[in-house]
Each structure stands twice: as C-alpha cells, then as structure tokens.
Amino acid sequence: MIAESMYQELILEHYKHPQGRGLRDPYDSEVHHVNPTCGDEITMRVKLGDGGKVEDVSYDGQGCSISQAAASVLYELATGSTVEDSLAVVEEFTRLMQSRGQVEADEDVLGDAVAFAGVAKFPARVKCALLAWMAYKDAVVRSTE
Amino acid sequence: METGFDVERIRKDFPALSRELPGGRPLVYLDSANSSQKPTQVIETMREHFTTHYANVGRAMHVLGAESTEAYEGARDKVAAFVGAPSRDEIVFTKNASEALNLVAYAFGNPAGDDPRFRIGPGDEVVISEMEHHSNIVPWQLLAQRTGVTLRWFSVTDEGRLDLSNLDELVTERTKIVSIAHQSNVLGTVNPVDRVVARAREVGALTMLDASQSVPHRPVDVTELGVDFLAFTGHKAVGPSGIGVLWARGELLEAMPPFLGGGEMIEAVWMDHSTYAPAPHKFEAGTPPIVEAIGLGAALDYLSAVGLDAVAQHERELTGYALEALREIEGLRVIGPENLDERGGVVSFTLEGIHPHDVGQILDDNFGVAVRVGHHCARPLHLRFGIPATTRASFYLYNTPAEIDALVRGLHHVRKVFA
Ligand SMILES: Cc1ncc(COP(=O)(O)O)c(C=O)c1O
Numbered sequence: 315m316i317a318e319s320m321y322q323e324l325i326l327e328h329y330k331h332p333q334g335r336g337l338r339d340p341y342d343s344e345v346h347h348v349n350p351t352c353g354d355e356i357t358m359r360v361k362l363g364d365g366g367k368v369e370d371v372s373y374d375g376q377g378c379s380i381s382q383a384a385a386s387v388l389y390e391l392a393t394g395s396t397v398e399d400s401l402a403v404v405e406e407f408t409r410l411m412q413s414r415g416q417v418e419a420d421e422d423v424l425g426d427a428v429a430f431a432g433v434a435k436f437p438a439r440v441k442c443a444l445l446a447w448m449a450y451k452d453a454v455v456r457s458t459e
Numbered sequence: 460m461e462t463g464f465d466v467e468r469i470r471k472d473f474p475a476l477s478r479e480l481p482g483g484r485p486l487v488y489l490d491s492a493n494s495s496q497k498p499t500q501v502i503e504t505m506r507e508h509f510t511t512h513y514a515n516v517g518r519a520m521h522v523l524g525a526e527s528t529e530a531y532e533g534a535r536d537k538v539a540a541f542v543g544a545p546s547r548d549e550i551v552f553t554k555n556a557s558e559a560l561n562l563v564a565y566a567f568g569n570p571a572g573d574d575p576r577f578r579i580g581p582g583d584e585v586v587i588s589e590m591e592h593h594s595n596i597v598p599w600q601l602l603a604q605r606t607g608v609t610l611r612w613f614s615v616t617d618e619g620r621l622d623l624s625n626l627d628e629l630v631t632e633r634t635k636i637v638s639i640a641h642q643s644n645v646l647g648t649v650n651p652v653d654r655v656v657a658r659a660r661e662v663g664a665l666t667m668l669d670a671s672q673s674v675p676h677r678p679v680d681v682t683e684l685g686v687d688f689l690a691f692t693g694h695k696a697v698g699p700s701g702i703g704v705l706w707a708r709g710e711l712l713e714a715m716p717p718f719l720g721g722g723e724m725i726e727a728v729w730m731d732h733s734t735y736a737p738a739p740h741k742f743e744a745g746t747p748p749i750v751e752a753i754g755l756g757a758a759l760d761y762l763s764a765v766g767l768d769a770v771a772q773h774e775r776e777l778t779g780y781a782l783e784a785l786r787e788i789e790g791l792r793v794i795g796p797e798n799l800d801e802r803g804g805v806v807s808f809t810l811e812g813i814h815p816h817d818v819g820q821i822l823d824d825n826f827g828v829a830v831r832v833g834h835h836c837a838r839p840l841h842l843r844f845g846i847p848a849t850t851r852a853s854f855y856l857y858n859t860p861a862e863i864d865a866l867v868r869g870l871h872h873v874r875k876v877f878a
Contacts, residue, residue, distance in 0.1 A: 320820070321821075353838075379813075
C-alpha cells in the first residue's frame, strides 16, 4: 500500500478537476516540454504584468495524474503571485522532489504542493511531478528576457 | 481451465517467482515480454561454468580454455538446432537482438563489402512496418541517413494486423530488404511471414525477421520460414541478458563485410590490411559474452525439455482467459487482436481516462502485479493508434490464470481510485 500515499486526495482532486487548464491569450512566452521516458508533455504560456506580477499561467498537455495535477497546483500557486515569489516556490518544490524523501517539506512555502511529498520516494515519477514546474521556470525566463 | 502441462512444477524452477515483495505481497510477474525470469537450470549452468571451467575462448592452449571453448561452441550448436539452422556456422552471437539488427543494417552500403545485394543508395528502398520495436526502426533510419535509401512502412490495421493490402506496391524491384517483427511486442500479432517472403523473393529483396517475441514462445524454424536473416535476444527466452543471436543464410554471411573489428574476427593482419575469419567468427570481434552464451544454451535446453508446442498452447490458453476476463472491465480497450488467431501472449490496453503510469503504479504497489507501461519501444505504433502509452500484460510458461485474476482485481481497484 505504498502508492496510495503518493496518490493524495488533493492530487486526485486536481487531476479530476484541473484548474486553469487550456491555452489562453495574451501571453509573453510559450514553451513545450516533454518527458521522453514516458511521453508526458505540456505546453505552457506565461503572461507577466507590471511589477513582476504573474497575470496568467495557461497550459495544455497530457500525461499521468501526477504530471497533470502538478500543473494544476502550479497554476493556482503562480497566478496572481509575483515572479520572485513563484520562483521561490519552484525552487523549494524542486528541492523536495529531488530529496528522495529525505527532507521535510516546507508547507509555508509550498502550500498545496506539499501533497506531492510522497512522490519524491518514487524516482521514476519525480520527473512527472516536475514537468510543469520546469516548463514554468523556462517560460518565465523567456518572458523576462 | 485445463493447461496441458504442470505449471506449478515449472514455477518451482524459477526462484524469483516465489519471492515476496516489500510488505509481504506475493509477486505476480506479467512482464516477460520485457524480460523473462530465469530457471535454476540456467543459473546453475552459469555458476558451474564460472566456478570450474572459465577461461577465454578460442585462443587459450590449456584445459580451461578448451573446456570453455567447448561449452561456448556447444551453445552455438544448441541455438542452431533450436531454430532449425542448416549449419552451426550460421549462428552469430551478439549482445542482444538490437545488435543483430544493427549488424545487418551496417552490412548495407558498406564500402568494405562488394556484394551487389548489399549495395544501396538513393532510389533503393527498405521496408519495415508501423508495429516495429525501435530496434527494428532506428538502425534502418540510420542506414537511410548514411546512404540515402528510402524507408517505407507497412501500415497496421485497426485490429492490429499487418496491412498487406498494398504489399505489391510497397515491396518492389527497388526493395533491398524487408525487415519485420515475427510477433509484435505490443499487439501480440503474429505476422504472415510466408506472404511477405513470397513477394520479396519475386522482386529479389532480402528478408529479415525480428523474432525477439516469437523464438521464446513458439517453435520457430528458419528453413521453414524461408527468411534470410533472423534476430532474437536471450533474456526474453529464460536466458541471461548480454547475449543475442543473429541467424543468417551462410552464403550471405560470407558476402557481408565484418561489423566490428578486433581480436578473434581476423585471419591475418598486416599493417595495410587484414583478412577475416570465416563466419560466424568474422562477426564476433573481441572476447564474447562467454558465460551468457552458455547460459542461453541451457535456457534453450530448458525450453526444449518443456516443449515449445506446450509453451505456446499454455500461453494461448492464458491469453484467451485474459482477453475474456478483461472484457468485464469498464473503459478498457485492447490494442491488438481480440481473438486468438495468429496471436501470442501479450495483451496491451488502455483504461479510459487513466494514464498507464498510474495503472502500473497501483498494480505494483497494491497488488504486486508487475506489468509494463509506456510505449514499449514502439512509439510509431502508439502514434498510429492515437495514444501516448498502453499498459501491457505479457504471459509466459510460468504464469497462471490466478495471476490474471489478480490483474483483473487490481484493474478494478485502479478504476475505483481514479473514478
Ligand atoms: C520485438 C522486439 N524487438 C527487439 C527487442 C530488443 O531486444 P534487446 O533489447 O534485447 O536488443 C525487443 C525487446 O525489447 C522486442 O520486443
């Protein structure tokens, strides 16, 4: 019964009812990331506003529950936040995912994304959780270039 | 369900099958199309060789060298007999099926060879199919890049059969070689080799079979099939990894240039040129996977003792049972033939709205059911069916109907979690 701890209620909720899904205009940059080992893919657009505000994150893609739920959670955390704050969350999320389950998740920083802590114990699935978050980081960098 | 042989006795030969998984779950191994488990007979033969007879082959003038060489060359005899090769010299040991396929692809358009059958360039064609494993796609794509030859593809029908409706347009005087799977590793389909070979002969094209999924599971006789080349891999046939086989008609091996250069593949070496050993040694540069080859010999002995007809019959019964049982699962779609005609023991499927990775993870963690998920190294085939991935259960001589029941129970649970 190890995996069920990975499939947290919150992850399943986001998978079944993804937030902010669908590509929207206007946007500053668009990126397409794939996970070659499993074929999961995501297209992500970012629209930045004044003062480093993240006005919209829109995305479309296909993949497993982990990769899709991670995109939905990211949308909720990043939209309305600032580039700086959202990248801090990305950094903490990445640290958690690459920890092999060895570090405590910082719930204050991560919010709902803390539900993915269990994924870190499954090396094969870490890339699924990170797909959207890496795409977001990439899109933000391109938007500010 | 009545199986023609004693599966419980066979299971005792495979120690891994009775191990426990973390948490005390039993293992339900339904991933033999990926790689099979190994019987004690193979493990012991290899251990015995390492323990008592090991030395390099072909070049050592001492007792161990002689014993090792005898065992290694003895394995070649076993392989030759197993696939009905007219001569033992037609069996080339490779690392795996992929290397065997590459070896043949590299014989084409190679300036080191001069046989017209292997001369290739723009205007010439190679024909493969949409159901191929990447190992029977990429070597030909690389050949196309090197030489400008055009790669052409048989389609796959909605039912998962090779579409031969345009056989005569695809295989023509321009075709140098047709290379297809004997049995698909995703669909389970067994292809009608005779029709393809007949057409290829008509137009003077060579034929190659990727028999990775057939040789371990049913009687295969290269002479009866009438092909020119056949590749398979040891680790799917209850043998070790690190050993594969290329069979080719002897006369073709003579005509082909060497693949890799090195020790053991030469006759004489001068500073400005070399001459090569006769086949098969011409294609076995360097120290081969000695103990792996011997292990493969033991594996084929094991399969022969059980009987390939009995293995095929057992898998047929399991596949029929599985296809029937899977019908009761809502939203499940089998990718591949849903009847048992010309079909082997792999069943791939999608579950509506649920990604195969999630299916595989829950099956493994909650039920100890090991299946493969993903595109199974056959991405063009998945694209053909408009899906990114499938879940695949594959059966072998040691599987039981109870294990299929466990799979079905697991799938019901997967649906509950993601409903
Ligand atoms: C049909 C088919 N061809 C080729 C291969 C490649 O085998 P190997 O990885 O041992 O070279 C496989 C197995 O992965 C296969 O199923």
